[in-house]
Amino acid sequence: MDVRTFIAGWPVYRQLTGADPLGRGAAAKSKGSAELVARTETADRVARSVCPYCAVGCGQRVFVKDERVVQIEGDPDSPISRGRLCPKGSASRSLVTGPLRQKKVLYRRPYGTDWEELDLATAMDMIADRVVAARAATWEDRDPAGRPLNRTLGISGLGGATLDNEENYLIKKLFTAIGAIQIENQARI
Ligand code: SF4
Numbered sequence: 001m002d003v004r005t006f007i008a009g010w011p012v013y014r015q016l017t018g019a020d021p022l023g024r025g026a027a028a029k030s031k032g033s034a035e036l037v038a039r040t041e042t043a044d045r046v047a048r049s050v051c052p053y054c055a056v057g058c059g060q061r062v063f064v065k066d067e068r069v070v071q072i073e074g075d076p077d078s079p080i081s082r083g084r085l086c087p088k089g090s091a092s093r094s095l096v097t098g099p100l101r102q103k104k105v106l107y108r109r110p111y112g113t114d115w116e117e118l119d120l121a122t123a124m125d126m127i128a129d130r131v132v133a134a135r136a137a138t139w140e141d142r143d144p145a146g147r148p149l150n151r152t153l154g155i156s157g158l159g160g161a162t163l164d165n166e167e168n169y170l171i172k173k174l175f176t177a178i179g180a181i182q183i184e185n186q187a188r189i
Pocket residue numbers: 051052053054055056057058081084085086087088089090
């Protein structure tokens with residue numbers, strides 16, 4: 001590269017000699033940034049969704065390439081959020097693709113000092129056994145005046161905000177059916 005070409009590439013030279021005297025546009029842009037292509041431009045398709053993290057329910061556009069989520073952005077058509085996402089919603093791509101995401105059941109025994117992996121069927125059986133035992137031990141048929149209660153205070157439910165509407169509906173149905181009355185969701189807190 002000759003000296004003239006080299007100097008012509010300096011941002012300050014381009015700022016002083018070009019059409020961007022304040023250096024806030026083309027003069028400040030490097031060759032590397034000029035060649036960048038947004039993931040949204042190369043996506044194969046865009047799916048519409050709703051941010052799962054809180055009860056605001058901001059609209060999202062999910063950009064997919066090669067059947068993998070490559071970007072999630074706010075949906076300008078959403079009357080709720082009009083294209084905006086808070087930092088949690090903006091980072092929700094990692095909910096799907098994050099390498100730290102746990103995909104196996106981890107269990108730490110009482111007095112245990114480390115986590116151990118369990119297969120899902122074993123974990124589900126253990127949970128079911130505990131629910132049945134807690135319900136039997138704490139069931140309240142009637143209050144001291146003899147009025148019917150049909151409840152247990154020994155079981156409560158706290159849903160996570162990444163559960164979807166359908167999952168929360170089923171969780172509420174299940175917990176109510178077994179007599180629990182303390183049923184909440186993190187998204188309402
Ligand atoms: S977590 Fe943020 S982006 Fe998601 S629904 Fe709530 S306010 Fe909207």
